[in-house]
Amino acid sequence: MSDNTVIDERINSKYEAGFITDVEMQTFDPGLNENVIRKISAKKNEPEFMLEWRLDAYRQWLEMERPAWAQVNYPEIDFDSIAYYSSPKSQEDAPKSLAEVDPELLRTYEKLGIPLHEQEALAGVAVDIVFDSVSIITTFKEKLAESGVIFCSLSEAVIEHPELIKKYLGSVVPVNDNFYAALNCAVFSDGSFVYIPKGVKCPMELSTYFRINEMNTGQFERTLIIADEGSYVSYLEGCTAPSRDENQLHGAVVELVALKGAQIKYSTVQNWYPGDENGKGGIYNFVTKRGICHDDAKVSWTQVETGSAITWKYPSVVLLGDNSVGEFYSVALTRNAQQADTGTKMIHLGRNTRSTIISKGISAGKGSNSYRGLVSISPKAEGARNFTQCDSLLIGDKCAANTFPYIVSKNPSAIVEHEATTSKVSDDQLFLCQQRGIDPEKAVSMIVNGFCKSVFKELPMEFAMEAGKLLEVSLEGSVG
Amino acid sequence: MNNLKLVTNDFSGAQRSQKNPWLQGIRDAASERLRVLQLPTRKTEDWKYLKLEKLLANDQLDAQSMQELDSKSLEDIDELLEQSFIDGLDAYRLVFVNGVFVSQLSQHDSNPYSVLFSAASKAQQQLIVDHLDTSHNYYHDYFSSLNSAQLEDGLLINIPKDCVVDKPFYIVNLTIGEQPKTSMMRLLVIAETGSTATIIEHEDAPLKHTGMVNTVIECFVNDHAYITHSRLQLDESVTSICSHRVRQSAHSTYQQHQISLASKLKRNDLTVALRGEYASADIRGSFYGRHQQSIDNHTCMEHIVPNCTSNEVFRGLVDNEANAVFNGRIHIHPDAQKTLAELSNKNLLLSDFATINTKPELEIYADDVRCSHGATVGQIDNEALFYLQSRGIPKAEAKRILSLAFIAEIVNQLTDDNVREFVSQRSSSLFTTLQPEGAK
Numbered sequence: 004m005s006d007n008t009v010i011d012e013r014i015n016s017k018y019e020a021g022f023i024t025d026v027e028m029q030t031f032d033p034g035l036n037e038n039v040i041r042k043i044s045a046k047k048n049e050p051e052f053m054l055e056w057r058l059d060a061y062r063q064w065l066e067m068e069r070p071a072w073a074q075v076n077y078p079e080i081d082f083d084s085i086a087y088y089s090s091p092k093s094q095e096d097a098p099k100s101l102a103e104v105d106p107e108l109l110r111t112y113e114k115l116g117i118p119l120h121e122q123e124a125l126a127g128v129a130v131d132i133v134f135d136s137v138s139i140i141t142t143f144k145e146k147l148a149e150s151g152v153i154f155c156s157l158s159e160a161v162i163e164h165p166e167l168i169k170k171y172l173g174s175v176v177p178v179n180d181n182f183y184a185a186l187n188c189a190v191f192s193d194g195s196f197v198y199i200p201k202g203v204k205c206p207m208e209l210s211t212y213f214r215i216n217e218m219n220t221g222q223f224e225r226t227l228i229i230a231d232e233g234s235y236v237s238y239l240e241g242c243t244a245p246s247r248d249e250n251q252l253h254g255a256v257v258e259l260v261a262l263k264g265a266q267i268k269y270s271t272v273q274n275w276y277p278g279d280e281n282g283k284g285g286i287y288n289f290v291t292k293r294g295i296c297h298d299d300a301k302v303s304w305t306q307v308e309t310g311s312a313i314t315w316k317y318p319s320v321v322l323l324g325d326n327s328v329g330e331f332y333s334v335a336l337t338r339n340a341q342q343a344d345t346g347t348k349m350i351h352l353g354r355n356t357r358s359t360i361i362s363k364g365i366s367a368g369k370g371s372n373s374y375r376g377l378v379s380i381s382p383k384a385e386g387a388r389n390f391t392q393c394d395s396l397l398i399g400d401k402c403a404a405n406t407f408p409y410i411v412s413k414n415p416s417a418i419v420e421h422e423a424t425t426s427k428v429s430d431d432q433l434f435l436c437q438q439r440g441i442d443p444e445k446a447v448s449m450i451v452n453g454f455c456k457s458v459f460k461e462l463p464m465e466f467a468m469e470a471g472k473l474l475e476v477s478l479e480g481s482v483g
Numbered sequence: 484m485n486n487l488k489l490v491t492n493d494f495s496g497a498q499r500s501q502k503n504p505w506l507q508g509i510r511d512a513a514s515e516r517l518r519v520l521q522l523p524t525r526k527t528e529d530w531k532y533l534k535l536e537k538l539l540a541n542d543q544l545d546a547q548s549m550q551e552l553d554s555k556s557l558e559d560i561d562e563l564l565e566q567s568f569i570d571g572l573d574a575y576r577l578v579f580v581n582g583v584f585v586s587q588l589s590q591h592d593s594n595p596y597s598v599l600f601s602a603a604s605k606a607q608q609q610l611i612v613d614h615l616d617t618s619h620n621y622y623h624d625y626f627s628s629l630n631s632a633q634l635e636d637g638l639l640i641n642i643p644k645d646c647v648v649d650k651p652f653y654i655v656n657l658t659i660g661e662q663p664k665t666s667m668m669r670l671l672v673i674a675e676t677g678s679t680a681t682i683i684e685h686e687d688a689p690l691k692h693t694g695m696v697n698t699v700i701e702c703f704v705n706d707h708a709y710i711t712h713s714r715l716q717l718d719e720s721v722t723s724i725c726s727h728r729v730r731q732s733a734h735s736t737y738q739q740h741q742i743s744l745a746s747k748l749k750r751n752d753l754t755v756a757l758r759g760e761y762a763s764a765d766i767r768g769s770f771y772g773r774h775q776q777s778i779d780n781h782t783c784m785e786h787i788v789p790n791c792t793s794n795e796v797f798r799g800l801v802d803n804e805a806n807a808v809f810n811g812r813i814h815i816h817p818d819a820q821k822t823l824a825e826l827s828n829k830n831l832l833l834s835d836f837a838t839i840n841t842k843p844e845l846e847i848y849a850d851d852v853r854c855s856h857g858a859t860v861g862q863i864d865n866e867a868l869f870y871l872q873s874r875g876i877p878k879a880e881a882k883r884i885l886s887l888a889f890i891a892e893i894v895n896q897l898t899d900d901n902v903r904e905f906v907s908q909r910s911s912s913l914f915t916t917l918q919p920e921g922a923k
Contacts (some may be wrong), residue, residue, distance in 0.1 A: 402850065
């Protein structure tokens with residue numbers, strides 16, 4: 004019942020966000036050594052302690068081996084062929100308002116459907132746009148400041164709020180956590196910093212759009228979110244990147260700190276350039292994301308991953324305090340030659356900690372999709388509870404879906420459940436839809452959307468729409 | 484630990500006996516592999532939950548020279564040994580003590596199907612050499628290679644075409660001796676087209692003597708053959724490492740029931756390669772660990788061709804400070820369409836200090852398949868416990884009943900009544916010695 008031309012057409016459909024913005028860039032020569040790090044640090048007017056921190060990370064990174072355990076294949080990365088700093092030139096005389104922003108930049112966002120000037124009026128979302136590596140403009144800053152929320156670029160925070168940076172930077176993901184995290188610590192360019200004061204419910208959804216531009220620039224983002232006691236914040240991260248032949252490395256680190264009774268909701272839509280049908284080009288996405296929950300706190304990760312040639316990403320939650328809650332909802336889609344090795348870690352340390360993991364993997368074409376997760380119950384985690392469900396949907400006979408769930412339980416009062424299924428879009432479901440006059444393309448999209456529904460409903464409204472559309476665009480008609 | 488290293492690197496074969504020279508090729512190839520292979524460490528993914536070097540520190544990895552057993556000393560304990568065999572089982576009984584065949588304990592008259600490697604005819608020798616170390620996943624297996632490198636003897640069970648064997652094979656390996664013994668067991672089963680047989684393997688240490696057994700089992704189940712295999716590991720004193728590899732051809736069926744008690748270290752590696760269409764594998768196992776014991780079960784279902792079925796159920800009970808590992812892998816190769824694979828692992832943690840590490844893996848490279856796996860870790864249901872207590876059953880006894888019920892699903896599926904009765908008795912007597920844990 005397949006309609007192969009439709010399948011091929013859709014699977015081979017070009018990356019729609021692929022274009023290059025012609026803005027003058029200021030880029031360091033490729034290569035990495037202590038001098039480069041000193042230069043990055045100087046460029047950003049960083050205080051001494053930051054430079055020391057970076058250098059320490061760099062020295063540790065030199066000793067580390069790159070991890071090889073993930074179920075992904077890619078040529079070895081030459082870390083000396085990457086330029087570690089790039090920022091639009093116009094940064095030098097930073098714009099004060101939207102009107103001053105380089106019109107070329109604004110057009111880029113418009114092409115992506117994020118009209119900045121409309122955004123202000125629209126959903127009430129403050130956007131901290133990261134164009135390559137430096138934050139250019141932050142909207143709604145005043146409104147946030149009223150409630151005491153700090154939302155700025157990380158480099159600004161290093162200068163303005165050194166005491167918070169000293170206390171929390173690297174406290175969740177230690178410098179030597181892993182190879183890519185250490186690299187990030189050494190050369191991170193910029194990122195977002197959020198601090199929500201005690202008892203404050205952040206008045207709006209915070210959002211950052213990331214964009215990778217300049218060729219051969221590894222983008223090393225770093226995000227730090229601190230939710231003080233009893234506060235609440237919802238943070239949105241979304242990304243697209245222009246199409247390139249050179250593989251681009253992205254090694255971000257995201258740290259979330261939820262103090263007593265705080266709640267952090269972190270949502271991601273990732274749609275970076277996945278490479279062509281043979282996997283040439285495309286982004287290498289090696290990300291370390293981790294949140295730490297103190298008593299009664301909650302961290303919730305929601306992600307929709309449709310882009311990147313290689314995704315290597317395990318948003319985790321350390322459930323340190325009693326009664327804390329961790330959640331992970333994920334939809335990962337791979338097609339053509341995309342490879343994703345993604346999952347989560349739930350580290351139960353406190354009493355009565357709870358975690359939920361819902362992971363939906365969809366593989367089409369020659370895509371490979373792995374779920375790799377760890378649920379660890381420490382001896383002290385009385386009454387801990389975990390539920391894990393990871394389902395895979397296979398489309399086409401050349402794709403792969405793997406599941407590697409690690410469960411380590413050291414407490415008898417803990418209950419850990421894991422379920423996984425793998426299936427394809429069933430012929431019966433397709434037939435039922437077609438019989439009712441729905442064309443196969445629509446039917447598949449409906450079925451896949453239904454498959455992912457339990458994750459999409461966790462996304463904030465605007466993101467849920469975008470994610471649904473993204474999936475539709477990426478998948479429509481891949482099955483017949 | 485030092486002598487471990489010694490063994491791993493020195494396999495010139497010079498100090499090995501030259502028994503059965505026709506096996507020399509197998510020994511040489513294994514020695515060659517050992518030059519590269521290392522003793523697994525905690526960095527080795529498949530062994531990461533075991534502190535292997537520590538666990539094996541007092542064991543020797545190479546088999547002690549297998550001296551002829553002193554028949555007199557065996558006579559002294561004859562009666563005791565008789566008691567350790569399964570009662571009332573009508574079978575071809577083949578008894579090994581410390582890996583050496585003991586004919587006076589065996590009952591295998593009129594058994595045309597099995598032969599020791601050392602007594603094999605020319606044709607059988609050829610058969611053995613053609614099959615040893617050819618099945619899936621043998622190459623990188625350190626302990627299996629160690630076994631092959633020291634291979635002197637073994638047991639071949641060869642069931643002819645379309646033959647239905649009248650009685651089960653009952654293979655017993657006992658570990659006896661004040662001095663810790665290290666023994667190698669090798670079992671080769673070749674079931675020809677359309678044949679049917681039942682194999683019952685029984686590892687035991689009737690005098691609770693310690694020692695180590697390194698076992699390699701290879702089963703070749705040809706077209707339409709049907710093998711039922713029960714593995715009973717009923718001692719708590721012997722360190723046992725077992726590599727078990729099954730190769731199935733079209734329309735064949737392989738059924739395994741494994742009942743394991745943990746010891747200092749018990750490790751079972753099972754690989755089933757489904758190489759013929761419409762083959763089906765059914766694996767059921769239960770394990771129980773207590774004190775500071777370790778038990779590690781690794782299973783791997785290799786679905787290589789379309790239309791095969793595999794079903795796997797494992798249940799584990801872990802008490803005191805025991806450490807249990809379960810790793811179940813389902814690997815669906817490209818083109819293995821219409822595969823049906825299921826895996827379930829349920830565990831009960833009975834104490835605050837016990838650990839369970841479970842990892843049900845799926846690796847799928849075909850789209851038209853139905854696979855599911857599930858794993859749970861939990862505790863004894865408080866309501867069930869309360870129910871029993873409210874009817875006047877003391878807490879410890881109630882726990883015992885519920886624990887036994889948890890593994891009963893596996894035990895009850897043992898096909899032979901005598902075996903089932905024997906296992907039930909052994910396990911319930913084991914649980915009576917359970918300490919009323921959690922009394923605090």
